[in-house]
Amino acid sequence: MRPFEYARPDTEAEALEMLNDHGGNTAVLAGGTDLISLMKRELVTPDRVVDLKNVPSLSEIREEDGGVRIGSLVTLDEMQKHPLLNNYQSLRHVIDGIRAIQIQHMGTLGGDLCHLPNCWYFRSGYGLLAIERGVSLVEAGDNRYHAIFGNQGAAKFVSASRFAPGLVAWGARVEVIGPNPQQSESIPLEHFYITPKLSNQGVTVLKPGQLISHIWLPVARQQQSATYEVLQMEGLDWPLAAAASCVEIEGGVVQSAKIVMGHVAPTPIVATAAATILLGNALTVDAANLAADIAVSQATPLSNNGYKVQLARTAVKRSLLKAIGHPEGGI
Amino acid sequence: MxxxxxxxxxxxxxxxxxxxxxxxxxxxxxxxxxKYSADINTKGTAYCKLLTCKTGHARIAKLDVEEAKKVKGVLAVHVLQDVGDELFYDGQIIAAVAAERPDYAADGIRAIKLELEPLAHFVDEDDLKAAEALDAEHTEIVDDEKVVKEESAKLGHMVRVKPLADDKNGDVDAAVANAKAVHKGYYGIATISHMCLEPHGSHCEWTGDDSLLVHLSTQNVSGTAGQFAEPLGLDAANVEIVCNYIGGGFGSKFAAGEWGLACAELAKEIKRPVKLMLDRATELKSAGIRPSGFVEVTIAADEEGRITAWDSHHWGSSGLNGGTISPGVMPYVFTFENLNRRASGLVTNTGPQQAWRAPNHPQACAISQTAIADLADKLAMDSYDVFMKNLDQTPRADVYAEEMKIGAKLIDWKAKWHPSGADNGPVKQGLGMALHTWGGRxxxxxxxxxxxxxxxxxxxxxxxxxxxxxxxxxxxxxxxxxxxxxxxxxxxxxxxxxxxxxxxxxxxxxxxxxxxxxxxxxxxxxxxxxxxxxxxxxxxxxxxxxxxxxxxxxxxxxxxxxxxxxxxxxxxxxxxxxPADDGLTSDGVGGVQMADVSVDTETGKVRINKFVAVQDCGLIVDLMTAKSQVYGAMIMGIAFALSEERIMDNKTGRYINTDLETYKLPRIGDIGELVVEMYQPDSEYARGVIGLGEPPVIAPGAAISNAVANALGVRVPVLPLTPQRVLEALKGGAA
The missing domain is CATH 3.30.365.10 (Aldehyde oxidase/xanthine dehydrogenase, molybdopterin binding domain)
Structure with a gap:
């Protein structure tokens, strides 16, 4: 790890100042569960690390505008216990799936949303797009964990966020602040992620000097939600594929539905057609199967990850069944 | 008296x-x-970082360490390779930098100017046909010997396939022709790394101009002093090797290692103690692997289920020396009257092999006792019965029979067994077994x-x-x-x-x-x-x-x-x-393992429900630590059966899963219920003390694979049985 300057602001405004008065080569430290690894591998080499843990406003969970506003520094452990999040089951499922108390205690919601891809070419120093002498290493090499959607361009990694599918399914928004202390905007999380076309682009709309301050969840009315992650290992492991569903059922039929797949593309993938097919019908096992088929029907697997289509399909089906309390099957 | x-x-x-x-x-x-070797930190200790090869095969075009020597905090640079030298695999060590602090050492590594001329690499160790195609293109026969063509050699091509064995006993063709059932199958097991929790390495301190104290992470305290002494020009009597505790050693920690000698050289140069422990990636890439093996088998039996013929050709790689599983242990434990076995070694640009816990046995078991279970399916027989009927073709039939009966009772085999693939629903359950042998003198x-x-x-x-x-x-x-x-x-x-x-x-x-x-x-x-x-x-x-x-x-x-x-x-x-011939110790042990698994056919995930090991080892000195050995071996076996493997990237020639996120090892939730039964009638006590450390790690691969095949009705041919391999096998089986 290269030497760096450590800064610890007390307010959001101070945090933005410290991020921006330094020529831009700064990094935000939230829980640090991944930043430290990235710095050790010298994939991220900031001159200054701005530690947000001392900014109280970033660690609050409270009701706002009929929904719930969660500070980006709230830890997974705090989310797991908080009564205001009782009705957002899909988020709880994610925390249950992160089977390491160390990560649950240190990891933060904002950190998860900004987690850089786990693509092994990226992590080995070949860059986010992993292109060497004009050849996509992902395409030519081992892509067993890579994208099966949205992979026709240069980017073929998968979005690493565990919470994004569940939050997008709930219609969450993120508050982005900076670069100036006066600047703040609220963006639907669905529009937060981008697929980079060039190696100097990132994986989100965040510009240098910006950070996520809060995540806002709409009010939970009668919706039922679930996340289903396909995890190979029972310990700490990254999902091979995941899906989150959020459905509202009235009079025995689906009134609204949103299905979002994770770890299958450079961004979370909203399965609009699959959700639409459910509307006005009972959410039966057959309906879940049909939605799952539709969700993956446009998949474009690479040379060695065709199996992930089946996993994404299973995740969609099981997230729908799990949301309504139907036994989802599996082990 | x-x-x-x-x-x-x-x-x-x-x-x-x-x-x-x-x-x-x-x-x-x-x-x-x-205090482990990695914990030793005497006053003035300097720290090391390594520069390693980051490609599959290359020649060093430029190597300049002068700038590195000038970096703040850098004390010395030790170079292991020269300009013009070939680097044969990702992870090969090029240079070591000793510095006041680890981060200064990293700065020093970064300041080394290294330019490589890329050469052809081959890392696809399961692909015999690809290796043969390369040889067809790049080699010629000169004086009955396969040699690389001159032009190809310049590009870095090497002889990729080495014939290792071709034994024939009895008349396999006649036995196959007369058999009631004949099964032809393909099986394989991926390479794994040693992955010691405490990496390889040492702390070296010169206690005088000609005397060296080495805290070495070693399995060989008494045998390593000379390995330091000779290359350093010391008297072996002036080298002391100390290792009070070791954080993992499975057969790869017998030598000083080039990193050990580099550490001693650096300590001598800077006249200060130096610690050099391999980083995790280099540990996985360079400190030792267990070779892979892949096999095509024909196996035949008569109507009673007695196996009458075996024919196999296996290949795989141990790296540059082109070895694979020793042909001598194929088929595993059993010896059949009509038996052909052939082996080919593939030369790959991968790190060197080191003896891994029961060398050759876990792989041989995994690629041969799986064929026996599939033959049982072909005979429409319970695999337990087929193993039992053929025990007379093993060296210790009576002991295996007793151990099988105990294992069957513990796992409730007869009540739970069903023909392969008989379960309905997406989650299917199955039983499998395997048996093993070892010396332990x-x-x-x-x-x-x-x-x-x-x-x-x-x-x-x-x-x-x-x-x-x-x-x-x-x-x-x-x-x-x-x-x-x-x-x-x-x-x-x-x-x-x-x-x-x-x-x-x-x-x-x-x-x-x-x-x-x-x-x-x-x-x-x-x-x-x-x-x-x-x-x-x-x-x-x-x-x-x-x-x-x-x-x-x-x-x-x-x-x-x-x-x-x-x-x-x-x-x-x-x-x-x-040892002495007084009956206190002897050798020859065996064991039987049985697995009960569930498989999620929609995700390909395998869950161990219950895993039983019945193990003999003569007189048991400490029952608790003996059982701990078996538990540990079963967990290590679950690792290579379900998740642990080296992943070589064909494109870059690199080992790409060298961290503990992607080099997947089981945690408590992955191991299911483990049952260890030490087989210890008086007849075992009378045999005296026999070693136990290795044998129980042999059978898990085959036992778990057989259980998965019994659950699915489809063989997942290659270990580890990842969701990907399970789903691909199901897709192939349905086609």
Missing amino acids: AELSVAWGPREENKLIGTDVPRMEGVEKATGHA SHAATCLLRVHPDGTVESIAGSQDIGTGTRTAIAIVVAETFGLPLSSVKVTIGSSKYPRSGPSGGSTTIGGVSGPNRRAAISALGKIFDLVAAKHNVDAGTLTAKDGKILSGGNEVCSWKQACGLIGAMPLEVMGEG
């Missing part, structure tokens, strides 16, 4: 041998007081036993405890022999300055240490009995030592302490040696 037999005492009289004794150093290890070793006049006892040897409980076993043997509590015996091991002991490999340590200690203790006891007999005027031949007392005909003559007081002012010292 008391003439005492060294033979182990009657089993029913043992107070310690064969009981559950927690390991003596457990508290030190659990509380962090145990004693290595050559000595010990110094010292009985002090105050009655305390010391055993000293240049052995090592690689986590198996060696200290505890030594203490049990000595304490049992003297009729003392365990706490009366102090065990000192871990330095090459102590009496020579053997390397801990091949499951030879338990016999290696228990024989010499028993012999030395019996000899010392005889001397003490003589002193007691003279003092108390009793017949030495009537004396026994029990419960801290010396008894004659059941009556106390004196306490142990009083008896030792007769030794005089100086302690009594006796050397113990081994």
Whole structure:
């Protein structure tokens, strides 16, 4: 790890100042569960690390505008216990799936949303797009964990966020602040992620000097939600594929539905057609199967990850069944 | 003179041998007081970082370390490769930098100017056809020998396929023609790395101009001094190797290693202690792998299920030397009358092999006993019955039969078994089994036993405890022999300055240490009995030592302490040696393992429900640590059966899963219910002590794969059985 300057602001405004008065080569430290690894591998080499843990406003969970506003520094452990999040089951499922108390205690919601891809070419120093002498290493090499959607361009990694599918399914928004202390905007999380076309682009709309301050969840009315992650290992492991569903059922039929797949593309993938097919019908096992088929029907697997289509399909089906309390099957 | 037999005492009289004794150093290890080589940090210690090759094959075009030497905090740069040298694999060490701090060493590495000329690499070790195609293109036969064409050699091409064996016994073709059932199958097992929790490495400190102290993470305390001495131009007598604790050694830690020598050289150059432990990625890439194996098998049986023929061709890679699983262990445990076996080694640009816990056996078991289970399916028979019917074609039929019966009862085989693929629903359950064999003879070793006049006892040897409980076993043997509590015996091991002991490999340590200690203790006891007999005027031949007392005909003559007081002012010292042909130790063990698994056919995930191991190993010194060995082996086996593998990227020629996120090892939730049953009738006790460390890690691959095949009705041919491989097999099976 290269030497760096450590800064610890007390307010959001101070945090933005410290991020921006330094020529831009700064990094935000939230829980640090991944930043430290990235710095050790010298994939991220900031001159200054701005530690947000001392900014109280970033660690609050409270009701706002009929929904719930969660500070980006709230830890997974705090989310797991908080009564205001009782009705957002899909988020709880994610925390249950992160089977390491160390990560649950240190990891933060904002950190998860900004987690850089786990693509092994990226992590080995070949860059986010992993292109060497004009050849996509992902395409030519081992892509067993890579994208099966949205992979026709240069980017073929998968979005690493565990919470994004569940939050997008709930219609969450993120508050982005900076670069100036006066600047703040609220963006639907669905529009937060981008697929980079060039190696100097990132994986989100965040510009240098910006950070996520809060995540806002709409009010939970009668919706039922679930996340289903396909995890190979029972310990700490990254999902091979995941899906989150959020459905509202009235009079025995689906009134609204949103299905979002994770770890299958450079961004979370909203399965609009699959959700639409459910509307006005009972959410039966057959309906879940049909939605799952539709969700993956446009998949474009690479040379060695065709199996992930089946996993994404299973995740969609099981997230729908799990949301309504139907036994989802599996082990 | 008391003439005492060294033979182990009657089993029913043992107070310690064969009981559950927690390991003596457990508290030190659990509380962090145990100092491993990686923990040694004497005053002035400098830290190292390594520059390694980051491509599959290349030639060094430029290597300039002058700038690195000028970097702040850098003390010295040690170069292991020169301009013009070929680098043959990702992870190969090029240079080491010693610096005041680890980050300065990293700065030094970054300042090294390295330019590589890329050369052709090949890492696709399961693809025999690809390797043969490369040879067809790039080699020619000269004087009956396959050599690389001149132009191809310039590009880095190498001979990729080496024929290793082609044995024929009996008449396989006739046996296959006459068989009731014939099965043809493909099986494989991926390469894994040693992955020691404490990486390979050392702390080297020159204690004088010509004397070196090495804290080495080693399985070979007594045998490594010379490996440092010779290349460094030292007298072996002036090198001391110390290893009190080791964080994992499975057969890869017998040598000084190029990193060990580099550490010593750097320490000499800067006249300060230097610590060089491999980083995790280099540990995985360069510190040793277990070779892969892939096989095409034809196996045949008569209508009774008796196997009549075997024909196999296997290949795989151990890296640059082009080895694979030894043909001698194919098919595994069984020897059939009609038997053809062929092997080809693939030369790949991958890190070197090191003997991995029961070398060759786990892979051979995984790619041959799977074929037996598939043959059982073809015969429409329970695989248990087919294994049982063929035990007479193994070396220890009676013991395996008994162990199979015990295992079947523990896992409830007969009630749970169903024909393969018979379950409905997306989650399917299945049973599988496999059996294994191992030697476990004693290595050559000595010990110094010292009985002090105050009655305390010391055993000293240049052995090592690689986590198996060696200290505890030594203490049990000595304490049992003297009729003392365990706490009366102090065990000192871990330095090459102590009496020579053997390397801990091949499951030879338990016999290696228990024989010499028993012999030395019996000899010392005889001397003490003589002193007691003279003092108390009793017949030495009537004396026994029990419960801290010396008894004659059941009556106390004196306490142990009083008896030792007769030794005089100086302690009594006796050397113990081994092995000896006195029945204390022997070799040859076996075991049977049975797995009950569930498979999620919609995700390809495999869950271990219950996993049973029945294991024999002769006389058991410490039941608790023996069972711990089996538990640990089963978990290690679950790893390579379900998730652990080296992943080589064909495109870059690199080992791309060299961290613990992607080099997937099981956690508690992955291992299911483990049941260990030590098979220990009196007939086993009578065999004496036999090593146990390796055998229980052999069968898990085949047993779990067989259980998955029984669940699915489809064989997932290659281990580990990842969701990807399971789903791909299901897709293929349905097509």
